[in-house]
Amino acid sequence: MRHFLTLADFTKEELLEMIALAQKIKAQTKQRKFVPYMEHQTLGMIFEKSSTRTRVSFETGIYQLGGIGLFLSSNDIQLGRGEPMKDTARVISRMVDMVMIRTFEHSKLEEFAKYSKVPVINGLTDDYHPVQLMTDFLTMLEFGKENPIVAYVGDGNNMTHSWLMLAAIMGFELRVATPKGYECDPAIVAQAEKLAAQNGGKLIFGNDPKEAVKGVDVVTTDTWISMGQEDEKETKLKAFDGYIVDEAMMNLAKEDAIFLHCLPAYRGYEVSEEVFEKHSEVIFTEAENRLHAQKGIMVWLDSHRND
Structure with a gap:
C-alpha cells in the first residue's frame, strides 16, 4: 500500500504514471464519459484547515470516479x-x-498514515x-512547458518546498527567490538537492526576484500571508517589498512565459491585477486541474494497494 505524503515518496516514472492517468481521465471527463474507476468506494476527507479548491476538487473527483466523499471537519469529529x-x-x-487530510503539522499526517489501513493523501500541510504541484506539472504540460525553467518568487513555504521536490525529481531548473529570513527549510533543501x-x-x-525571473518559461508565486499567519501581515509586507510579480517583472521572463498561482490570489501583494488577468486562462485551467490531477493520484493509489 502506498501513501501520497510528499512527491519524494515516488520515482519520476511513478509520478508520470499518475499524470498520464490524470490526462486520460480529464479527456474522458471532457467527453462526459465518467468511468467508475473507484465504484462504491468512500474517500474520507479530514479538514483541520479550511479550503475551497481542495474540498470541491476531491469531493467532485471521487464522485466522478464512482465513489463518495465524506467531509470531516475537525470541529465535527472527535479529533x-x-x-x-x-x-x-x-x-x-x-x-x-x-483518506485525504488537510492539516497543519506534517508530523500529524505521517502519524495518521502510519496507523492507517488505507492509502492517505496529503491535501496540504x-x-x-x-x-498542487501535480496540478501545476499537468498545467505546464498542457501549455507546452515540457522541460521548463521555473522561477518561484515569494515565501519559502510549503509551496516552495513542493516545487523543490518536483524540480528535483523531474529534472528541470528551478530558481527560488525569497526575502532574507524567509528562505526554505534547510533540511528540505538538502533532501531536494x-x-x-x-x-x-x-x-x-x-534573494533577487528579478534575477531569478530572467529568461524563464514559468513564473509562479504564492500568498505572502499563509493561513494562520495573519498576525505577521505588516512585518511580511515590509520584508516582501519588491517581490510582487508585476508586468515589469514578467517582462524579464521569456516572451511566451506563463504565470501560475495556486490561489487564492491577493492582487497588489504577490501579484498585480494586470499580470493575474493577462494569465487568467492559465491560472483557472490550473485551478480546474486540481480535479483531474487528484483523480489520477487516487486511481493510481487504488491500483497499488497491494504493493
Whole structure:
C-alpha cells in the first residue's frame, strides 16, 4: 500500500504514471464519459484547515470516479476534541477506502498514515502541498512547458518546498527567490538537492526576484500571508517589498512565459491585477486541474494497494 505524503515518496516514472492517468481521465471527463474507476468506494476527507479548491476538487473527483466523499471537519469529529491522531486513523481507515487530510503539522499526517489501513493523501500541510504541484506539472504540460525553467518568487513555504521536490525529481531548473529570513527549510533543501543530483535537476537560491525571473518559461508565486499567519501581515509586507510579480517583472521572463498561482490570489501583494488577468486562462485551467490531477493520484493509489 502506498501513501501520497510528499512527491519524494515516488520515482519520476511513478509520478508520470499518475499524470498520464490524470490526462486520460480529464479527456474522458471532457467527453462526459465518467468511468467508475473507484465504484462504491468512500474517500474520507479530514479538514483541520479550511479550503475551497481542495474540498470541491476531491469531493467532485471521487464522485466522478464512482465513489463518495465524506467531509470531516475537525470541529465535527472527535479529533477536534482531543482524540489522538493514531486512534482516529485506526477508526476511520476501517470504514473508508482512502483518506485525504488537510492539516497543519506534517508530523500529524505521517502519524495518521502510519496507523492507517488505507492509502492517505496529503491535501496540504505546513511543509508540503504535493497535490498542487501535480496540478501545476499537468498545467505546464498542457501549455507546452515540457522541460521548463521555473522561477518561484515569494515565501519559502510549503509551496516552495513542493516545487523543490518536483524540480528535483523531474529534472528541470528551478530558481527560488525569497526575502532574507524567509528562505526554505534547510533540511528540505538538502533532501531536494540530493534528489536533484540523482535526476539532473538544478536548484538555484537567491534573494533577487528579478534575477531569478530572467529568461524563464514559468513564473509562479504564492500568498505572502499563509493561513494562520495573519498576525505577521505588516512585518511580511515590509520584508516582501519588491517581490510582487508585476508586468515589469514578467517582462524579464521569456516572451511566451506563463504565470501560475495556486490561489487564492491577493492582487497588489504577490501579484498585480494586470499580470493575474493577462494569465487568467492559465491560472483557472490550473485551478480546474486540481480535479483531474487528484483523480489520477487516487486511481493510481487504488491500483497499488497491494504493493
